[in-house]
Amino acid sequence: MKLHLSEHWRHNLECPTCKAPLDQVRDQTLVCLCCQGRYPISKGIVKFRAPDEDGSQPAFTTVGQDFHENLVGRFGLYMARRHYLYRISNHVKPGGRLIEIGSGGGSRYLGRRYDTLGVDLSLSAAQVCSSSCKSAIQSGASPLPLASNSADGIVSSCLLEHLDDTTVRPVLSEMCRVLASGAVMVHFFDLDTDHGFFSWAKRQDWYGRIFVKSRGHFGLRPWNEWENLFAECGFRIQAAQFFCKWWIQDASTWAALRDDEVPPLAKSVARVVGSARSSRMLSLGVDCITTFTDDTIGRLMPDRWSSKAIVILQKSTR
Numbered sequence: 001m002k003l004h005l006s007e008h009w010r011h012n013l014e015c016p017t018c019k020a021p022l023d024q025v026r027d028q029t030l031v032c033l034c035c036q037g038r039y040p041i042s043k044g045i046v047k048f049r050a051p052d053e054d055g056s057q058p059a060f061t062t063v064g065q066d067f068h069e070n071l072v073g074r075f076g077l078y079m080a081r082r083h084y085l086y087r088i089s090n091h092v093k094p095g096g097r098l099i100e101i102g103s104g105g106g107s108r109y110l111g112r113r114y115d116t117l118g119v120d121l122s123l124s125a126a127q128v129c130s131s132s133c134k135s136a137i138q139s140g141a142s143p144l145p146l147a148s149n150s151a152d153g154i155v156s157s158c159l160l161e162h163l164d165d166t167t168v169r170p171v172l173s174e175m176c177r178v179l180a181s182g183a184v185m186v187h188f189f190d191l192d193t194d195h196g197f198f199s200w201a202k203r204q205d206w207y208g209r210i211f212v213k214s215r216g217h218f219g220l221r222p223w224n225e226w227e228n229l230f231a232e233c234g235f236r237i238q239a240a241q242f243f244c245k246w247w248i249q250d251a252s253t254w255a256a257l258r259d260d261e262v263p264p265l266a267k268s269v270a271r272v273v274g275s276a277r278s279s280r281m282l283s284l285g286v287d288c289i290t291t292f293t294d295d296t297i298g299r300l301m302p303d304r305w306s307s308k309a310i311v312i313l314q315k316s317t318r
């Protein structure tokens, strides 16, 4: 049976229960010869989570685009997702064994440039991801069913803010185990802040419902808490960049205010931003403007005002 896995990831699958290598396929199921654990295969995707464990998760099945090696492509790559893909391209060598956790439908760019394994809780997301990346599995982030030291890079976008206090340390420790010594992680995620837009939003009755509960953001933390968590779980911060300070917020943040409880003026702004986001060109324009503003005047404002960050972490050699 054909699995959606490259040679490297096929040989680095490991039983999440007993850590034995997984290489026996029987009756559309990957079987652990050590503990008899059974992991069903659906359309080439190995399922490491039972269906009842992922039923509540929304599936993000959008596929990120590729960028050509010309001037327009390089500009697009630089601007995409606040330089997230560009930072990855700077820190992980082409052809590297890369894991994207919470991959959704995956990224065509990462799929082409790297030996990318997409990991997602949602089976439908993992299935879409197998069209953009050579490898995809359905799994949570802890435990990762992968061998220790098997990855040259681990990346995520909009994942860390979902990790509540009981899951954040196990997930970061699993990433540390799977990452090769000296290899890097790049994460793009939301931060907790009490400044600008959020000092206003947090005083409103709807804040918790719109910005925490409905988005599953139970892991919003200020930057200094993240610094401690990264160090505790075996990482050294190589670089960090901060975005969305003061009132310069991401289009998705403004668009979230399309809600009946939000005051009329803010709701009108949300409607305009929301309709701009429905057009690909306008949405790109809005993203370019906010990214440019962040890269210029945003840099003059204190980092603790940020509601988003990109961090580059290196596994400490202890």
Ligand SMILES: [Zn+2]
Pocket: 015, 016, 017, 018, 019, 020, 032, 033, 034, 035, 036, 037
């Ligand atoms: Zn086992």
